[in-house]
Amino acid sequence: MRLSQTSPEQVEVYRFPWLAAALIPALAIFFQAFFPVQFPFLRIFDVPLLVTIFLGVTRRNPVTGLVTGCIIGLIQDSLTHHPLGVYGIAKTVVGFGASSLGVKLDVEHAVSRFLVTYGFYLLHQFLYFSVQRGLVGEALGWAWGHELFAALVNAGAAVALFALLDRFKQRN
Amino acid sequence: MENLITRHRELSVLAAVLISQVFGLAVQVRSKDPQHAPLIRVWAVATVTPFEQAIVHAEGAVYGVWHNYLYLRGVRQENRDLKAQIEQLRLEQVRLSQDASQARRLQALLGFKEQSILATLPAQVVGSSGSEQSRSLYLDKGERDGLRKDMAVITADGVVGKILQAYPHTAQVLLINDQTSGLGAIVERLRAQGIVRGSPAGETMLEKIMADEEVQPGDRIITTGGDGIFPKGLLVGTVIKVSTADLFLRIRLHPAADLTRLEEVLVITKMQDVAPASDMAASPRAADILAQRLPGVPDKPTIAGAPQAGTSEAAAADAVAPKSAAGAGAKPNPPDTAAKPQGPEPAPHRSPGPQAKPTHDSKPAPALKPITERMQ
Numbered sequence: 001m002r003l004s005q006t007s008p009e010q011v012e013v014y015r016f017p018w019l020a021a022a023l024i025p026a027l028a029i030f031f032q033a034f035f036p037v038q039f040p041f042l043r044i045f046d047v048p049l050l051v052t053i054f055l056g057v058t059r060r061n062p063v064t065g066l067v068t069g070c071i072i073g074l075i076q077d078s079l080t081h082h083p084l085g086v087y088g089i090a091k092t093v094v095g096f097g098a099s100s101l102g103v104k105l106d107v108e109h110a111v112s113r114f115l116v117t118y119g120f121y122l123l124h125q126f127l128y129f130s131v132q133r134g135l136v137g138e139a140l141g142w143a144w145g146h147e148l149f150a151a152l153v154n155a156g157a158a159v160a161l162f163a164l165l166d167r168f169k170q171r172n
Numbered sequence: 173m174e175n176l177i178t179r180h181r182e183l184s185v186l187a188a189v190l191i192s193q194v195f196g197l198a199v200q201v202r203s204k205d206p207q208h209a210p211l212i213r214v215w216a217v218a219t220v221t222p223f224e225q226a227i228v229h230a231e232g233a234v235y236g237v238w239h240n241y242l243y244l245r246g247v248r249q250e251n252r253d254l255k256a257q258i259e260q261l262r263l264e265q266v267r268l269s270q271d272a273s274q275a276r277r278l279q280a281l282l283g284f285k286e287q288s289i290l291a292t293l294p295a296q297v298v299g300s301s302g303s304e305q306s307r308s309l310y311l312d313k314g315e316r317d318g319l320r321k322d323m324a325v326i327t328a329d330g331v332v333g334k335i336l337q338a339y340p341h342t343a344q345v346l347l348i349n350d351q352t353s354g355l356g357a358i359v360e361r362l363r364a365q366g367i368v369r370g371s372p373a374g375e376t377m378l379e380k381i382m383a384d385e386e387v388q389p390g391d392r393i394i395t396t397g398g399d400g401i402f403p404k405g406l407l408v409g410t411v412i413k414v415s416t417a418d419l420f421l422r423i424r425l426h427p428a429a430d431l432t433r434l435e436e437v438l439v440i441t442k443m444q445d446v447a448p449a450s451d452m453a454a455s456p457r458a459a460d461i462l463a464q465r466l467p468g469v470p471d472k473p474t475i476a477g478a479p480q481a482g483t484s485e486a487a488a489a490d491a492v493a494p495k496s497a498a499g500a501g502a503k504p505n506p507p508d509t510a511a512k513p514q515g516p517e518p519a520p521h522r523s524p525g526p527q528a529k530p531t532h533d534s535k536p537a538p539a540l541k542p543i544t545e546r547m548q
Contacts, residue, residue, distance in 0.1 A: 032302030033310075034224050040432035043304055043374075062182040070189055078216030079299075080306035081336050081346055083200040085193040087303075092193065096186050128305065135197050140305060140351050141372035150304070 014058045014169040024165065025051050025072050033079055044150050046121070048072045050158045052091050053120050054165050056098025057107040069095020083136055090127035094120050110159045117158035121151040214339065217310070221342045224299040225312050232296075289403055291442035292326075293318060297434045298342070307350035307370060309333075309434065314341045322401055324440040330407040330428025331355065331395060332437050343439075347431050348408065349376040356396040357408050359387055365396060368408055368425065376409055376431070378423040383416050387423055403443060 016024070028051040036043040052072050056065035073091030077084045098120060106112055125147050132138045177184045200210075295311040313319055315338040325332040325345050333347040348355050349370035357368045357378060366381040378393055391411040397404025409425035416422070 029302070030220060030223060033220055033299045034227065034302075036302060037297055037300050037309065037434075043300075043302075048302075063185050066182075066186050066189055070193070074212060075216050076302065078213040079220065080301040080303050081308050081344060081350075081352070082306055083197055084210060084212060085197040085200070088193050089190060089197075092186070092189050096182070100182075131197070132305070135194065136201055138352055143372040146373045 012171065013060050014171060016055075016059075016168055016170065020168040021055075024055070024168065025068070025075075029072065029075055029079075032076070044153055045157055046124070046150075046154055047157075047161070048076050049091065049094065049121065049124055050117065050154065050161050051165075052095050053098045053117055053158065054162050056095045057102035057105075057113075057116065058169055060099055060102040062096050062099040065099030066092050066096035069093070069098075082132070082138070086128060086131050086136065089131050090124045093127055094124050097123065110163075113159050113162050114155045118151050118155040121154045122147065125151075217339050217342060217344075221299060221310055221312075221339075224310065225342075228296060228298045228312065288444055289440050289442075290444050291440075292438040293441050294436055294438055295319075295343075296436055301344075304374065305351070307347040307353075307374060307431075308336060309345045309347065311343045311345060311437070311439070312341075313439070314339045314343045316340050318441055319343045319439055320441075324402045324443075325437050326402075326406060326440065327429040327434070327437055329430070330409065331402060332429050332431065332434065334401050335439065345437070349374050349427065349431055355402070355408065356398045357393045358396050359385070359411075360392040360394050362387065362391070366423070368393065376425040376427045378411070378425055379420065381421045381423060383419055383421055385421060387411055387414050387421055389414065393425055403440070 025048065028047040032045070032047050052065075052069045055068050059065065069091035070088055072095075073088035074084055076087040076091070080087070098116070101107070101116065105116070107116055129140055129142055132140050293313060295313040295317075297309050298312045299310040301308045311319070311325075319335055319338045321335055321338055323335045325334060331348055333345045333350075333353065335343050336346040337344040346353055347370070348368055351370045351372065353369045355368040356365065358365045359378075359381070362385055364381050364385045364387070366378045368376060368378055371377050381387060389411050393408040393411065395402040395404060395406045395408060407428040409427040411423055412426045413424040414421055
């Protein structure tokens with residue numbers, strides 16, 4: 001399996017119909033807000049983050065990726081009781097990183113998707129906690145075991161979710 | 173400079189977006205009310221919650237039709253069981269009401285005040301924040317239904333949390349297992365005070381209990397009532413694990429209300445400080461009855477040069493004289509009665525001595541026998 005792509009010709013850039021580009025993040029946020037009430041174990045998933053990563057690595061445009069991440073993060077912030085911008089900053093960086101990485105790596109393969117999501121989940125959580133502790137001043141506790149397990153679970157879910165979302169993408 | 177920005181366009185945009193968000197965060201953190209809802213928050217909540225409410229209400233309707241009209245198997249047997257249970261509960265209620273009236277009498281004697289719940293509003297849980305780091309819920313009722321910030325949210329089992337933000341049609345509830353939550357609580361058995369809040373993994377913890385306290389698994393944790401949000405004595409949870417961490421104990425709780433499966437909750441919309449109603453207040457006192465039955469004797473005219481109230485004897489008589497006796501035509505006592513030494517328990521019918529002026533002091537007698545004993 002090749003993880004790196006050195007030739008620009010090998011990079012495939014995809015786009016999404018505007019309806020899908022708007023509905024996929026909206027549904028992800030709705031899923032995240034609604035279903036954990038009915039099924040509490042779903043709380044461990046961060047579906048908006050998975051969608052941010054997917055849109056980033058698929059569209060491979062850093063500006064679009066960071067703007068998408070920023071909007072998704074801010075809406076997610078709106079539903080929490082934390083100040084606006086905590087998820088916004090974390091997802092902006094993840095969106096930018098995923099788009100930049102998508103240019104360099106083959107992110108069509110399940111294993112690479114798993115590893116990319118695993119890494120970005122931990123980066124996202126690290127940024128989130130750093131902003132919460134450093135800028136907002138809330139002493140949130142960091143549980144290594146829990147975060148590593150959550151990263152694993154989310155990476156696994158990403159493989160299935162990305163395969164589902166692949167149906168909506170169109171070659172540019 | 174312009175070339176640099178053009179050359180690193182993506183990085184420049186990233187920096188601009190991040191700086192604007194950091195600036196926005198700083199403004200929110202510095203503002204007096206960080207929970208003040210900016211428009212984006214109001215819009216996001218107003219967009220998401222109607223869909224959640226629609227699904228929850230549709231689900232409830234389908235469930236109601238199925239269980240109220242279609243799936244009625246075992247209802248007769250359940251009805252019989254419930255009737256039997258009602259009979260048992262009635263017997264228990266009689267016993268408990270006796271205990272309660274006794275407790276009210278004692279509380280009245282101690283001048284004890286308690287916060288009672290005057291009104292509650294049932295509400296349905298329709299959504300959540302969707303974040304592991306923000307353990308909060310959304311209700312299907314909001315400001316227009318009378319919900320306000322800092323109202324307590326409970327279930328029949330125990331405490332759930334408090335309202336953090338009230339929107340027109342929904343309200344956000346901060347659960348007690350959130351890391352930023354802080355609920356004053358005491359260990360019921362030891363009366364040791366601590367703070368309940370959540371752990372990063374969402375466990376409910378009791379903090380700030382000194383390590384030398386003998387907290388044990390199974391101990392009940394109740395609210396202190398000191399925060400002005402929750403009434404005193406509501407069950408928060410039970411201790412399931414205790415370990416020592418430096419100066420304080422690390423106590424893990426099992427929340428009384430199942431915070432992971434909340435469907436309906438009660439919001440306490442009105443509380444009031446009330447002194448418990450006492451049977452003593454309603455029933456006539458023995459001193460009053462005796463004062464009415466004894467024949468009235470006119471007051472002696474005041475003799476010039478006689479000791480006035482304010483002397484030690486008069487003061488002692490004042491101190492023990494019941495208010496009602498003085499008020500209901502106080503009469504001079506016979507000399508033998510007046511000369512009796514002051515015992516620890518004054519006779520309730522005793523009137524002021526001949527030299528003492530009738531008193532209207534509202535101070536109660538220093539020691540009172542139970543009303544039933546005095547009546548005998």
